[in-house]
Amino acid sequence: MRPRPRRPLSAALTSAATGCVLLSGCGDAGELRSAGPTPTATGPVRLWPDLPPVTAPPYDYGETDTAPVPGVRVPAGGVRALDPVAVVRAEALAYPEAYALPDGAGDSLAKKLAGCAGRGPGQAQPSKPSACPVLRAYHRDLTGDGREELIVAVRMGRQITEVRCYMPARGSDPAELTRIMSTADQLVDVQLAGRDIILRSVSAGMPGSEYRTSWSWDEQHRAMLPTRDEIVPVKPGKADGTGKASRGASASPGGAEDAS
Template sequence: MNRSRLALTGAFAALAAVLAGGCGDPGGLRGAGATPTAQGPTHLWPDLPPPSAPAEDYGAIESVRVTGVKVPGGDLRKVDPADVVRADFEQNPGTYDPSDASYRETVERLDDCADDDSGARERCPVLKAYYRDLTGDRKDDLIVGVSTPDDNLDIRVYAEEERRLTQIMEMSDAVLGVELAGRDLIIRAVSSLPGYEYHTVWSWDSHQKTMLPKRDEIVRSGNAPRRKTPRPAPSTSAGR
């Protein structure tokens, strides 16, 4: 018997003596009962053949250049958000089809953003812009929301790359609220299921060079209104 095993035997002997001397002590060791058997994951339908094509992409899968808008000194704070949105909408319809009435009306209302008339400016659908470094390059990115005639909110995010404007996110939905948490953009949207809402976390993906919906969940909501129409599918930038 080697030294380590002798030491272990001595330790067990000492423990047995303590237990014998403390018989009836309510603080002594007691059995916890039967331990449930651990169950590993069960793989369902292991013989499924691989799919022939990927499913429809959820959200943007690539960044999109926006031309015609200069970024002085590479600072997006020096660019008029309405100018950015107008150029982007004309070049990248995103969720909308160019023939869609809501899209055409939104583009027309964007012209009001540049009008000196106060009444026209009030019709401008571009909401207050926000700035946050979402890509991790230590430069603020531009976050804009556009109110559309179909009661949705079109959210677009822009980054500056070599003094060129790049759209790194675009989605449209019946939005209940938007939050910034660190470098994540969290969007709450109406669910078609009464009493619930969608929470989608958009995060920068350094491989795709775009914001991707990294986490999507449906949660209870006591104030989510009933929706009569299905939730619109988020934008897919493929093929732009």
């Protein structure tokens, strides 16, 4: 940004300024004044500098786990031509443990998918929407390569929703579909912001607060990773999935403008 040019002093102002130099009693107009004491700048202080180096391998939470989806081929038109139910069904058959509830209980996802008969590619709805656990699919370029990814949500029961993202593979087989994100929680809301997916979930131990996690594409690990995790207060007057106040207005999965 270019600096603004100085405005030239008028003749009257210049004469007045000269008079103040020659005569006493002009006061301290225009002089610098103290803004008060300034806090001393301090850098970060390292705590427990003698901690021994870690030698045991860390616990793997599976954030970077990706997997191809067997039996699903991405058409030339991209992921919009895929049937989201067929994608979920193929992955559930290939990796049955991938869609299990945290305690391992609940009916198999294959049985629940029987209520999705009639769902086709794109945004087609099943004959009985309430019977199908696969919600409306969305499409967004999450990786920045110019191609869209497929974003799917599956109701797993016990108020748990699974969110998964799939991308067309790069390289020798661009028709291969690869899962690049998988997470499940008691979600209040899901948002798309730029190329990030933001998940809001309830907080059981902290009434009046909720968790908010942003998932972003990581080129090094070639996966969507949780890059920002926050505990935020909720605003009164908005109800979330717990019946308590929710944090402001937001775009729900059915209302994102450009996420079709």
